[in-house]
Amino acid sequence: MSEAATAAKIEDPGLDQGVEKLTRDQIQSTILKVVNQENSARLRAMVGTCVSCGLCSEACHYFMSYDRNPYYAPVGKVKETLWEMMSRNGRVSKEFIRRAATTAYTECNLCKRCVHFCPFGIDTAYLMTVVRRICHLLGVTPQYLQDTCHSHSATFNQMWVKDDEWIDSLQWQEEEARDEFPGLRIPLDKEGSDIMYSVIAPEPKFRAQLIYQAAAIFQVAGSDWTMPATPGWDNSDMAMFSGDAEMMGRLKKKHYEAARRLRVKKIVMGECGHAYRSVYDMGNRWLGFKDMPIPIIHAIQFYCELLRAGKIKVASRITELCTFHDPCNTVRGMGLHEMGREVARAFCPNMVEMHPNREHNYCCCAGGGVINCGPPHKMTRVLGNRIKAEQLKATGAKIIVAPCHNCHGGLEDIVHHYKLNMKIKFLGDIIYEHMQKPGAVE
Amino acid sequence: MHTVYIFLTGPMVWVSLLILVFGLIGKFIYLTSMAKKRDPWIFNYFQFKYAIKSILIWLVPFATMNMRRNPVMTVVTFVFHICLIIVPIFALAHVIMWEEAWGISWWTLPETVAVTMSFLVLGGILFFIIRRMKLPEARYVTRVQDYFILLIVALPFLTGLLAYYQIFNYQLMIILHVAAGHIMLIAIPFTWLSHLLLFPMLRGYVGSEFQGVRNVKDW
Numbered sequence: 001m002s003e004a005a006t007a008a009k010i011e012d013p014g015l016d017q018g019v020e021k022l023t024r025d026q027i028q029s030t031i032l033k034v035v036n037q038e039n040s041a042r043l044r045a046m047v048g049t050c051v052s053c054g055l056c057s058e059a060c061h062y063f064m065s066y067d068r069n070p071y072y073a074p075v076g077k078v079k080e081t082l083w084e085m086m087s088r089n090g091r092v093s094k095e096f097i098r099r100a101a102t103t104a105y106t107e108c109n110l111c112k113r114c115v116h117f118c119p120f121g122i123d124t125a126y127l128m129t130v131v132r133r134i135c136h137l138l139g140v141t142p143q144y145l146q147d148t149c150h151s152h153s154a155t156f157n158q159m160w161v162k163d164d165e166w167i168d169s170l171q172w173q174e175e176e177a178r179d180e181f182p183g184l185r186i187p188l189d190k191e192g193s194d195i196m197y198s199v200i201a202p203e204p205k206f207r208a209q210l211i212y213q214a215a216a217i218f219q220v221a222g223s224d225w226t227m228p229a230t231p232g233w234d235n236s237d238m239a240m241f242s243g244d245a246e247m248m249g250r251l252k253k254k255h256y257e258a259a260r261r262l263r264v265k266k267i268v269m270g271e272c273g274h275a276y277r278s279v280y281d282m283g284n285r286w287l288g289f290k291d292m293p294i295p296i297i298h299a300i301q302f303y304c305e306l307l308r309a310g311k312i313k314v315a316s317r318i319t320e321l322c323t324f325h326d327p328c329n330t331v332r333g334m335g336l337h338e339m340g341r342e343v344a345r346a347f348c349p350n351m352v353e354m355h356p357n358r359e360h361n362y363c364c365c366a367g368g369g370v371i372n373c374g375p376p377h378k379m380t381r382v383l384g385n386r387i388k389a390e391q392l393k394a395t396g397a398k399i400i401v402a403p404c405h406n407c408h409g410g411l412e413d414i415v416h417h418y419k420l421n422m423k424i425k426f427l428g429d430i431i432y433e434h435m436q437k438p439g440a441v442e
Numbered sequence: 443m444h445t446v447y448i449f450l451t452g453p454m455v456w457v458s459l460l461i462l463v464f465g466l467i468g469k470f471i472y473l474t475s476m477a478k479k480r481d482p483w484i485f486n487y488f489q490f491k492y493a494i495k496s497i498l499i500w501l502v503p504f505a506t507m508n509m510r511r512n513p514v515m516t517v518v519t520f521v522f523h524i525c526l527i528i529v530p531i532f533a534l535a536h537v538i539m540w541e542e543a544w545g546i547s548w549w550t551l552p553e554t555v556a557v558t559m560s561f562l563v564l565g566g567i568l569f570f571i572i573r574r575m576k577l578p579e580a581r582y583v584t585r586v587q588d589y590f591i592l593l594i595v596a597l598p599f600l601t602g603l604l605a606y607y608q609i610f611n612y613q614l615m616i617i618l619h620v621a622a623g624h625i626m627l628i629a630i631p632f633t634w635l636s637h638l639l640l641f642p643m644l645r646g647y648v649g650s651e652f653q654g655v656r657n658v659k660d661w
Binding site: 048051059 | 481496580636652
């Protein structure tokens with residue numbers, strides 16, 4: 001057994017109590033159902049083609065950070081989970097499932113960096129998603145992550161935000177923003193608008209200033225926009241990461257339906273990576289849409305369009321040295337690396353690249369639902385991303401621009417733990433602070 | 443001994459080639475029909491231009507980031523694969539056999555080149571074996587069958603060289619050589635040697651997904 005496998009076990013009631021109830025037959029039938037019925041050629045081809053060369057290893061920040069422990073290599077994780085499950089025809093123990101769940105939920109961010117390393121293009125992120133699906137169906141999910149999924153099921157948002165609290169938060173931010181922009185509105189449920197702006201539930205819950213900033217940007221740009229007053233406003237999707245594909249589908253349907261109800265031309269999403277993955281890649285497919293049923297663009301694209309069209313203009317620039325972190329879901333997910341840089345450079349002329357960058361960037365180690373697994377697993381990811389700290393430190397930058405909420409969470413913990421003394425900013429933060437604000441009260 | 447030789451170079455060639463060809467065709471049909479049934483979207487997103495681009499780029503030495511990161515592995519892998527494919531097709535003795543059987547023939551490799559290339563194949567396999575034993579991340583995931591498959595690939599070349607240099611009993615060595623060749627051909631559809639087929643299939647899928655859907659390169 002490897003060093004990591006024998007290391008002190010992290011207690012997590014969701015995992016510990018989850019496996020207690022399992023029987024061998026239940027485990028076997030669930031594994032066989034997922035492997036043989038839900039998944040198909042893709043899974044078989046990927047598992048059957050792997051020549052176990054190990055060339056994917058250095059793609060993984062966990063592998064690099066945990067002193068090249070092969071246990072954390074992408075192929076190592078597949079060996080620890082699916083290889084065993086499939087070769088033993090599903091006859092694995094409870095303890096095995098406990099360990100597999102820890103691997104799939106807390107030691108892989110589904111960042112897809114390893115796909116770029118594998119000569120065959122084996123998608124370990126997909127394989128870990130299959131393991132998560134098995135664990136979800138077995139009821140073995142990290143407690144904090146499962147809590148967000150329960151919230152999704154009950155409220156259609158991730159953070160137990162009640163319907164009236166949502167509206168209240170928007171009106172509160174509107175009121176705040178009206179001190180600066182006297183005519184500003186956060187138009188609620190305005191049918192026929194051009195844009196529906198959707199955010200993730202942590203925004204109204206504890207990052208409400210982001211809504212204020214977005215409203216200011218919409219105001220300055222003169223956009224015709226609205227936010228839904230009913231469920232469907234939250235574009236986040238932890239169900240996608242827990243393996244609850246059914247709930248993922250319901251969430252995305254609600255989101256698209258909110259936009260249809262408001263008859264908007266497109267949805268603009270806040271600076272979130274995983275929500276984007278869920279609308280353009282996972283959720284739409286589950287619902288049977290080839291593409292998004294209504295045009296959806298990420299904030300990076302939206303800001304870039306505004307800048308190019310001259311709808312927002314630069315008033316001041318950041319002189320400190322900045323670096324740009326590419327979130328996996330906007331880069332390996334949608335190739336937005338150049339657009340992100342274009343926006344950042346407009347305000348931060350003093351930019352330095354971290355290496356590797358763009359589609360080969362190291363993950364923040366928070367995404368893929370890992371940060372949502374909560375405090376018990378925090379150090380797994382902080383220690384598991386020492387490589388990112390080294391990468392950041394080498395830039396000498398003072399500010400990290402990261403257009404993704406999860407990346408912020410992950411990078412903040414890394415910056416704090418490795419004492420990097422760097423600030424982390426959203427593109428929205430920078431634009432709000434440094435754009436020209438006609439009509440604003442000084 | 444002679445009848446064994448006649449059998450191995452006669453009917454058995456049909457058996458091996460049919461198993462190889464129909465094994466791969468069967469695998470292709472099995473995978474695509476299964477995908478069509480359960481993951482039909484794969485075909486909706488599949489785009490020929492991206493599939494071809496992805497396959498071609500991964501067939502050019504040092505064209506991808508990870509190839510550049512591992513120069514030794516890249517050189518060995520490419521040399522190994524090129525020799526592995528070229529030698530059996532263009533070795534003089536093999537072409538003569540085709541000519542005797544069917545009256546068709548084609549260009550052949552000069553003997554010294556064929557011998558050198560066979561050594562390169564064996565050298566490549568030796569490199570892969572040592573790499574699997576020494577490199578922790580490869581050792582950790584290496585299964586017994588991985589060595590076994592390398593052995594299956596090595597044997598035709600090893601016995602071929604032994605026969606060429608007439609080491610040990612020539613006749614026996616030739617029979618072993620032909621038999622080893624058959625084992626390798628038959629093993630292709632049933633082991634990860636089937637990446638012969640699955641490499642283009644998977645790359646086609648991943649290339650279409652990344653370049654087509656995700657708007658980003660996959661190398």
